[in-house]
Amino acid sequence: QIGQCVKRWQSSLVLVEHDSEKISTASLSAITAASKLGDVSCLILGDKCQEVANSVAKVNNVKNVYVTEHSALRGFLPEIMTPLIIACQSSFKFDVIIAAATGFGKNIIPRVAAKLDVSCCSDVIAIKQSDVFVRPLYAGNALATIKVLDAVKVMTVRPTTFPPAGMNSGNATVRQGPVLEAETAVSEFIGQELSRSERPQLTEAKVVVSGGRGMKSAENFKLLYDLADRLGAAVGASRAAVDAGYVHNDFQVGQTGKIVAPDLYIALGISGAIQHLAGIKDSRTIVAINTDADAPIFKVADYGLIADLFEAVPEMIAILDKS
Amino acid sequence: MQCKDNIGYKHLTVIVSCGNGRSKFVCPSFSVISVLMLQLIGRQVKHMSLRVLVSVKRVIDYAVKIRVKNDKSGVVTEGVKHSINPFDEIALEEAIRMKEQKHAAEVIAVSCGPPSSQDILRHALALGVDKAIHVEVDAKQYEHVEPLHVAKILQCIVKEEDVNLVMLGKQAIDDDCNQTGQMLSALLNWSQAIFASKVEINAPDYVTVTREIDGGLETVRCKLPSVITADLRLNTPRYATLPNIMKAKKKPLVKKNLAELGITIKPHKQIIEVSEPPPRKVGQLVGSVQELVDKLRSDGLIN
Numbered sequence: 001q002i003g004q005c006v007k008r009w010q011s012s013l014v015l016v017e018h019d020s021e022k023i024s025t026a027s028l029s030a031i032t033a034a035s036k037l038g039d040v041s042c043l044i045l046g047d048k049c050q051e052v053a054n055s056v057a058k059v060n061n062v063k064n065v066y067v068t069e070h071s072a073l074r075g076f077l078p079e080i081m082t083p084l085i086i087a088c089q090s091s092f093k094f095d096v097i098i099a100a101a102t103g104f105g106k107n108i109i110p111r112v113a114a115k116l117d118v119s120c121c122s123d124v125i126a127i128k129q130s131d132v133f134v135r136p137l138y139a140g141n142a143l144a145t146i147k148v149l150d151a152v153k154v155m156t157v158r159p160t161t162f163p164p165a166g167m168n169s170g171n172a173t174v175r176q177g178p179v180l181e182a183e184t185a186v187s188e189f190i191g192q193e194l195s196r197s198e199r200p201q202l203t204e205a206k207v208v209v210s211g212g213r214g215m216k217s218a219e220n221f222k223l224l225y226d227l228a229d230r231l232g233a234a235v236g237a238s239r240a241a242v243d244a245g246y247v248h249n250d251f252q253v254g255q256t257g258k259i260v261a262p263d264l265y266i267a268l269g270i271s272g273a274i275q276h277l278a279g280i281k282d283s284r285t286i287v288a289i290n291t292d293a294d295a296p297i298f299k300v301a302d303y304g305l306i307a308d309l310f311e312a313v314p315e316m317i318a319i320l321d322k323s
Numbered sequence: 324m325q326c327k328d329n330i331g332y333k334h335l336t337v338i339v340s341c342g343n344g345r346s347k348f349v350c351p352s353f354s355v356i357s358v359l360m361l362q363l364i365g366r367q368v369k370h371m372s373l374r375v376l377v378s379v380k381r382v383i384d385y386a387v388k389i390r391v392k393n394d395k396s397g398v399v400t401e402g403v404k405h406s407i408n409p410f411d412e413i414a415l416e417e418a419i420r421m422k423e424q425k426h427a428a429e430v431i432a433v434s435c436g437p438p439s440s441q442d443i444l445r446h447a448l449a450l451g452v453d454k455a456i457h458v459e460v461d462a463k464q465y466e467h468v469e470p471l472h473v474a475k476i477l478q479c480i481v482k483e484e485d486v487n488l489v490m491l492g493k494q495a496i497d498d499d500c501n502q503t504g505q506m507l508s509a510l511l512n513w514s515q516a517i518f519a520s521k522v523e524i525n526a527p528d529y530v531t532v533t534r535e536i537d538g539g540l541e542t543v544r545c546k547l548p549s550v551i552t553a554d555l556r557l558n559t560p561r562y563a564t565l566p567n568i569m570k571a572k573k574k575p576l577v578k579k580n581l582a583e584l585g586i587t588i589k590p591h592k593q594i595i596e597v598s599e600p601p602p603r604k605v606g607q608l609v610g611s612v613q614e615l616v617d618k619l620r621s622d623g624l625i626n
Contacts, residue, residue, distance in 0.1 A: 075541070075543070077543070078505070078508075078515060079508075079514055079515065082509065102537055103518065103535075103536045103537045104536075104537070106501050106505075106517070107505065107515075107517055107518075108505075109505075110470065110500075110501070110502035110503075110505035110506050110509075111505045111506065111508060111509040111515065112509075113471070113502070113506065113509075114471060114474060114505070114506035114507075114509035114510055115509050117471075118471075118591060119469050119470075119471050119591030119592050120470070120471070120500075120502050120506075121592075122499065122500045122501055122502060123499065132595065136499065136600070137398070137497065137498055137499060137597065138383070138389045138398060138496070138497055138499070139496065139499065140600060141388070141389050141599075141600065142389060142391050142398055142597050142598070142599065142600070143597070143598050143599070143600050144594055144596075144597050145594070145595040145596045145597075145598070146592050146593070146594055146595065147592065147593040147595055148591070148592055149590060149591055149592060149593060150591050185546075186512075186513065186514035186545065186546045186549075187514040187515070187516070187543050187544065187545045187546065187549075188543065188544040188545075189541075189542075189543055190531070190542035190543060190544055191541070191542050192536070192538075192539065192540065192541045192542075193539050193540045193541075193542075194538040194539040195538065195539045203537075207624075207625070231625055239555070242556075243555075243556075248539070249520070249535050249540075249556055250535070250536075250537060250538060250539055255496065255499065256410075256493070256494070256554075256555060258537070263624055264619065264624045264625070274385070274386075274388065275385065281600070281603070284624075285619075285622065285624055286603075286606070287615065287619070298606070298608070300603050300606070301606045302603075302604075302606040302607070303606060303607060303608075303609055303615055303618055303619070304606060304607070304608045304609065305608070305609050305611075305612065305615050306608065307612070312612050315612040315613075316612050316615070316616060319612065319613060319616050320616070320625070323626075
């Protein structure tokens with residue numbers, strides 16, 4: 001029914017996140033959101049992104065692809081990308097500028113909004129009309145329906161609430177994007193330290209197994225990895241587990257970590273603080289294994305098991321191995 | 324005394340031997356060493372020239388289970404425990420450490436909002452901030468204040484106070500926007516480093532920031548002046564001690580209003596309604612691991 005209320009002559013610009021090889025799944029979700037708001041154009045910036053641009057041209061509903069390659073765009077610094085997005089906006093006057101609410105999108109989109117002197121809607125979870133959006137407040141404990149009064153709508157969208165756009169029926173033309181003019185750089189990208197994993201990505205996995213303080217040590221996470229591998233699951237953690245040093249920060253699920261919405265979320269030794277629940281509440285099925293029958297996680301769990309995870313998880317692995 | 328400076332005098336060691344309260348320079352030429360000392364002090368002063376502004380917000384305490392108002396106009400705030408936004412507390416701690424490590428000459432805390440915001444400014448003063456600025460916005464008008472407005476207010480304060488580093492929390496836990504720092508940086512045309520988990524002031528004109536990104540960590544070098552937003556892992560904030568709380572009462576808390584700053588709150592958004600999220604259906608407890616696996620299998624969630 002969205003199509004009926006949205007004015008179709010609108011145009012939207014999606015700022016594409018990529019790793020120089022392929023478009024991120026989150027950006028494909030942003031394209032789905034953008035296509036509900038009008039004709040979609042994509043802007044691809046990077047030090048190497050011609051390949052990405054060619055593949056984005058095949059994404060469903062994408063009408064135009066603009067690409068700017070420049071060595072200065074390595075590291076995707078917001079100070080360097082923003083003028084390019086503003087230049088693109090000045091040329092084509094989009095009604096909507098949109099990106100996925102990932103670390104990449106959150107870094108740059110508010111900067112773009114301020115340059116345009118308009119407000120920004122973060123983490124939009126539903127599009128009601130061309131100017132009416134729904135977004136969560138207070139760690140997802142309230143939902144605000146907001147009418148944006150600015151002529152240009154600038155927003156980030158929560159990838160887990162919009163399905164990724166397909167990549168088969170698009171037929172866009174790839175064009176040269178705005179030219180990067182030489183300017184004094186105010187920041188410099190030094191480098192990255194990415195945690196590599198064979199497991200699926202946390203935000204895209206169908207099954208997520210998470211551990212909390214109840215895991216008791218980093219070594220014990222081995223047990224959780226064993227279970228995750230049998231389920232083809234990604235591994236997550238609560239803030240308590242991250243703060244205790246059991247796993248790296250980018251495993252954190254919650255209000256200030258990653259928002260996940262898998263088909264199955266298994267919480268092991270996680271009490272279920274408000275901030276953690278904010279990151280998992282949209283999961284289809286939530287399973288909790290905890291020794292504390294009063295743990296708040298049981299209030300949101302579809303299936304709860306009051307048990308010691310150090311007994312329950314090996315048992316579960318044994319059952320899964322048997323069949 | 325050993326002086327190290329990452330820029331000019333990497334391996335310079337100045338020896339000062341002290342005996343009976345009299346200082347004696349162990350050096351062939353007093354004039355040479357005094358020139359070097361002066362140059363070093365000059366650099367030190369340059370380090371000390373950081374003037375840090377920390378933006379703090381008063382929000383409903385993170386542990387409170389919020390309630391949506393019956394008329395769906397917002398959430399209930401009356402009679403609810405409020406505190407400083409947890410991320411702002413981290414930003415504050417980092418700024419205070421910069422002062423303790425002699426990187427910052429002055430740390431100023433600022434908050435926009437109704438008079439109740441002064442609680443958290445007093446708290447900031449008790450933690451070690453030199454001065455607090457309260458930009459008073461009446462409660463009615465405050466409902467329309469958005470990150471862009473706050474960024475414009477902060478822009479004014481930055482100019483007035485000649486600030487060259489602004490620290491903010493990465494997001495406020497009430498509106499969960501995660502915008503103000505980026506917007507302020509845009510308005511000022513400064514460098515930005517958001518989601519900081521490590522901040523190093525290792526040169527007079529630059530700050531090196533490790534940022535938490537989706538797949539791990541990233542390092543950027545920002546030219547000062549700069550805007551940095553704090554992530555959870557940046558530090559562990561200290562507690563205010565009773566003597567410091569008492570001392571804070573004597574520290575300056577300057578009040579300003581929007582008219583003085585020449586700012587009008589033009590609404591960019593209109594809240595149509597605030598509602599509760601749809602409740603999840605009531606779950607069930609299972610008696611054994613076998614039962615759990617059977618349920619998940621019959622739901623088609625696992626093989």
